[in-house]
Amino acid sequence: MSSNRAIAYTGPGHVEVQDIPYPTFELQDGPGVNPANVGRALPHAAILKVVTTNICGSDQHMVRGRTTAPENLVLGHEITGEVIETGPGVEFIKEGDLCSVPFNIACGRCRNCKERLTGICLNVNPDRPGSAYGYVDMGGWVGGQAEYVLVPYADWNLLKFPDKDQAMEKILDLTMLSDIFPTGFHGAVTSGVGVGSTVYVAGAGPVGLAAAASAQLLGAAVVVVGDLNADRLEQARSFGCETIDVSKGDPGDQLEQLLGVPEVDCGIDAVGFEARGHGEGSSQEAPATVLNSLMTITRAGGGLGIPGLYVTGDPGGVDEAAQEGSLSLRLGLGWAKSHSFMTGQCPVMKYHRGLMMAILHDRVQIAKAVNATTVSLDEAPQAYADFDSGVAKKYVIDPHGLVG
Incomplete structure (x- = not known):
């Protein structure tokens, strides 16, 4: 043998x-x-x-x-x-x-x-x-x-x-x-990316980069990638993405500087449950940050694709709720804006x-x-x-x- x-x-x-x-x-x-x-x-x-x-x-x-x-x-x-x-x-x-x-x-x-x-x-x-x-x-x-x-x-x-x-x-x-390629593509498809879409991808790790490349393949007009890591943001720029450093402030404000409006058609969460805060809170783990920010910056009627991983058991979660995968989401905001959500394994x-x-x-x-x-x-x-x-x-x- x-x-x-x-x-x-x-x-x-x-x-x-x-x-x-x-x-x-x-x-x-x-x-x-x-x-x-x-x-x-x-x-x-x-x-x-x-x-x-x-x-x-x-x-x-x-x-x-x-x-x-x-x-x-x-x-x-x-x-x-x-x-x-x-x-x-x-x-x-x-x-x-x-x-x-x-x-x-x-x-x-x-x-x-x-x-x-x-x-x-x-x-x-x-x-x-x-x-x-x-x-x-x-x-x-x-x-x-x-x-x-x-x-x-x-x-x-x-x-x-x-x-x-x-x-x-x-x-x-x-x-x-x-x-990661199908997973990123799934995030783009389920967020509604099509020809002429404006897209925000939260996270410039491999899945986020794959989602950004997928959005380009699907015909997006502009793909913006947000992260805290300068090297990963540089990698996103290497194939034509716009980028924002979320440690420097609210993504919506930076999107407005890039696009003229503080929102996008499609939002993709490629971060998952180990997300960190934005702006001054970027050094602290805040697992609901990405999902809540995506609801804020995705236009009414837009879609959220969520290939980022969320779990039912996290021994290192910031509190008891996070340790069982319970997050404080502004679901009312997503409901009010008629957002679509897609989660789970690709x-x-x-x-x-x-x-x-x-x-x-x-x-x-x-x-x-x-x-x-x-x-x-x-x-x-x-x-x-x-x-x-x-x-x-x-x-x-x-x-x-x-x-x-």
């Missing part, structure tokens, strides 16, 4: 490379695995040799100790890999196929999957609708920041690239299809094929927009630390040295 190494969460602020079992066609017990999932037979699965796997801001929430993730949980839900073995129930995916893996694990059989709501599949997580690799409370499916990973329901979940050589030439773009399969075609035909350069930076598996713990410090990079782990 082959060996396998992976990145595991070992306690607040720490990850390490560990030896872990090679995948089998049965879900084994381990950190975070729901007991009801232990022993689950997976004849419909495929084993992949991981080509690229990315560090996500959602991983950082766990590593900071801001969730109930157990120690030694193997991380990683952004996966691209080559199929090296298939179970007896796999019919269409073949050995040698190079594929993108949606971070949502979905069965393809339940009502939600059939309605393209693959982010809330009903059959893969006994705890709640929806599942993902290497993530807290998501059923215990082993993460993909590893050399090898198992993908269940392979015929349904895997997006095969049509030309392997072409895909490897664009691998740093295509690796973003597993999560249903990656709804978008990833179209975005793949946009990449393959040079309609978008998402790797450049998010500043994709390759590291080895052994370099990943330092990349986690660097990412947590706020560097304007999207780290891509190359476990086998295949990217070059």
